[in-house]
Amino acid sequence: MSKITAAITAVGGYVPDFVLTNKALETMVETNDEWITTRTGIKERRILKEDGKGTSFLAIKAAEDLIQKKGLDPKEIDLVIVCTATPDMKAAATAAYTATQIGAVNAFSYDLEAACSSFLFGMSTASAYIESGRYKKILLIGADKNSSFINYKDRATCIIFGDGAGAVLFEPNEEGLGLQDELLKSNGEGRDFLQATYGGSSYPINENTYKEGKHYIFQDGKTVFKNAVFNMADVSERIMQRNQLTNDDIAWLVAHQANKRIIDATANRINLEDEKVMMNIQRYGNTTSATLPLLLYDYESQLKKGDKIIFAAFGGGFTWGSIYLKWAYNS
Numbered sequence: 001m002s003k004i005t006a007a008i009t010a011v012g013g014y015v016p017d018f019v020l021t022n023k024a025l026e027t028m029v030e031t032n033d034e035w036i037t038t039r040t041g042i043k044e045r046r047i048l049k050e051d052g053k054g055t056s057f058l059a060i061k062a063a064e065d066l067i068q069k070k071g072l073d074p075k076e077i078d079l080v081i082v083c084t085a086t087p088d089m090k091a092a093a094t095a096a097y098t099a100t101q102i103g104a105v106n107a108f109s110y111d112l113e114a115a116c117s118s119f120l121f122g123m124s125t126a127s128a129y130i131e132s133g134r135y136k137k138i139l140l141i142g143a144d145k146n147s148s149f150i151n152y153k154d155r156a157t158c159i160i161f162g163d164g165a166g167a168v169l170f171e172p173n174e175e176g177l178g179l180q181d182e183l184l185k186s187n188g189e190g191r192d193f194l195q196a197t198y199g200g201s202s203y204p205i206n207e208n209t210y211k212e213g214k215h216y217i218f219q220d221g222k223t224v225f226k227n228a229v230f231n232m233a234d235v236s237e238r239i240m241q242r243n244q245l246t247n248d249d250i251a252w253l254v255a256h257q258a259n260k261r262i263i264d265a266t267a268n269r270i271n272l273e274d275e276k277v278m279m280n281i282q283r284y285g286n287t288t289s290a291t292l293p294l295l296l297y298d299y300e301s302q303l304k305k306g307d308k309i310i311f312a313a314f315g316g317g318f319t320w321g322s323i324y325l326k327w328a329y330n331s
């Protein structure tokens with residue numbers, strides 16, 4: 001009997017309509033289009049503006065897109081995982097609300113949080129359930145409403161982040177396609193450099209802490225940048241080496257979209273030409289848990305069955321890693 005592997009069999013995505021351009025940011029903080037473009041590669045990002053709509057709104061839209069494209073009966077879904085760093089609210093799982101709203105009434109559901117590595121780590125979790133034979137249809141969603149914790153007076157962060165969601169379906173495969181290998185890492189010494197300090201259990205928000213504005217995301221960009229460049233490139237190179245892969249074998253690099261220079265550095269380390277590097281940071285900025293599935297969403301029509309893909313991500317915590325996956329279908 002052939003071993004069961006966990007393959008992605010469908011993709012969906014959603015970004016809000018409102019476009020926040022570099023030009024518009026010039027009127028909000030001291031910055032300019034040329035600086036943002038050359039330092040990050042970002043030209044615009046999408047923002048969910050409507051009051052009362054949170055991350056679940058984005059997640060539901062991406063899931064509905066996938067369900068409709070695949071012709072999937074949501075009642076067949078066993079598990080819904082929402083990867084997010086910006087849940088709708090504390091305590092109540094965003095995934096539970098999302099699952100109910102999309103009609104996945106037979107699924108259980110939970111949130112998974114590892115900052116910008118959330119979706120990558122979620123791929124590992126979903127695959128392990130499939131490989132074990134325990135579940136057959138897992139909807140893995142990456143969704144973040146980053147605008148909910150951005151200070152639009154802080155030019156170090158407001159130029160980078162955007163809102164969006166992507167979704168993939170994981171199912172068993174008997175042709176050996178899907179997830180092949182993973183190299184996942186974390187190091188808590190990194191948490192001082194990228195965090196929203198107040199609003200968690202260590203420092204709950206009260207009148208005084210609110211005034212300090214530390215419920216917004218803060219980052220020491222230079223330190224995060226250096227660590228992201230080193231670690232994303234390192235794990236990508238190592239996972240290729242231990243699977244005897246050369247740059248010629250790889251069809252695509254699917255890397256977390258935080259800064260174009262970080263993605264370029266990773267691609268350079270594994271000698272991958274630009275045409276094989278998925279890129280949409282110019283349109284969406286950093287959508288945290290949504291970057292990887294939104295890349296698959298944008299490039300789905302170019303993917304071919306058997307394509308060897310390297311995924312890579314780096315995020316707060318610090319958390320990072322790489323996954324090697326074989327694509328399972330032609331669109």
Ligand SMILES: CC(C)(COP(=O)(O)OP(=O)(O)OC[C@H]1O[C@@H](n2cnc3c(N)ncnc32)[C@H](O)[C@@H]1OP(=O)(O)O)[C@@H](O)C(=O)NCCC(=O)NCCS
Nearest residue numbers: 030031032035039116155159221222224225258259314315
């Ligand atoms: C944030 C980031 C784009 C800043 O780029 P950088 O090249 O490191 O820039 P620096 O922070 O060194 O700042 C360089 C200069 O530009 C200025 N600057 C910073 N932000 C600016 C902005 N938005 N517009 C114009 N100037 C800006 C700085 O004040 C500094 O000026 P100085 O030289 O007079 O002191 C970059 O560090 C980065 O991308 N970091 C990683 C971000 C990330 O990946 N975060 C998510 C985690 S996955």
